[in-house]
Amino acid sequence: LTPTAGLGGEVVRARLLRGWAPAQALAVSVSVAKVTQFAGQVLYLVVGLALVLPHTSLEPGTRNAVLGGLALLVAAMAALIAMQRRGLFGPLLAAIRRLGFVRDHPGLAGQLARLDAEIAAFHRHDTAAFAASTLAFALGWALGLVEMALLLWFLGIEVTWWQLLA
Numbered sequence: 001l002t003p004t005a006g007l008g009g010e011v012v013r014a015r016l017l018r019g020w021a022p023a024q025a026l027a028v029s030v031s032v033a034k035v036t037q038f039a040g041q042v043l044y045l046v047v048g049l050a051l052v053l054p055h056t057s058l059e060p061g062t063r064n065a066v067l068g069g070l071a072l073l074v075a076a077m078a079a080l081i082a083m084q085r086r087g088l089f090g091p092l093l094a095a096i097r098r099l100g101f102v103r104d105h106p107g108l109a110g111q112l113a114r115l116d117a118e119i120a121a122f123h124r125h126d127t128a129a130f131a132a133s134t135l136a137f138a139l140g141w142a143l144g145l146v147e148m149a150l151l152l153w154f155l156g157i158e159v160t161w162w163q164l165l166a
Helices: 003-008 010-016 023-055 060-086 089-098 108-125 127-154 161-165
Strands: none
Touching: 010 023, 023 060, 023 108, 023 127, 023 161, 060 108, 089 108, 108 127, 127 161
């Protein structure tokens, strides 16, 4: 995809691919990819903090705050994955309707139910693909360290890998 998809968000990504795949498949792909991107970022943070924290001299309160924040991120990630596996869009539409933000749109609930069912089927049958996508995003975050190291090297600034990780 083009760099503008990164700026335009998931809707732009799906629209750029329109015509290459059915709309339902695009919505499933973009929805699952967004969750694996978040899971990859959390994985990157967990591994990075596991490598860095033992070598830092943080105050106990600060260390506990960092670990507490990380625990909240892991819990949020697990909750999001569980919600996506059980159906996220149908219940979200129902909640928005109860709040009065959406008028009745014929067929929307059925479309979202089918989307939720296809996403749930993906989670049931393609757990290896979900894990591979999560790992790919985590590795992408880790490659940012290499990018930073090269940038600093070109600028003549010496840093250690521990400094980069921190």
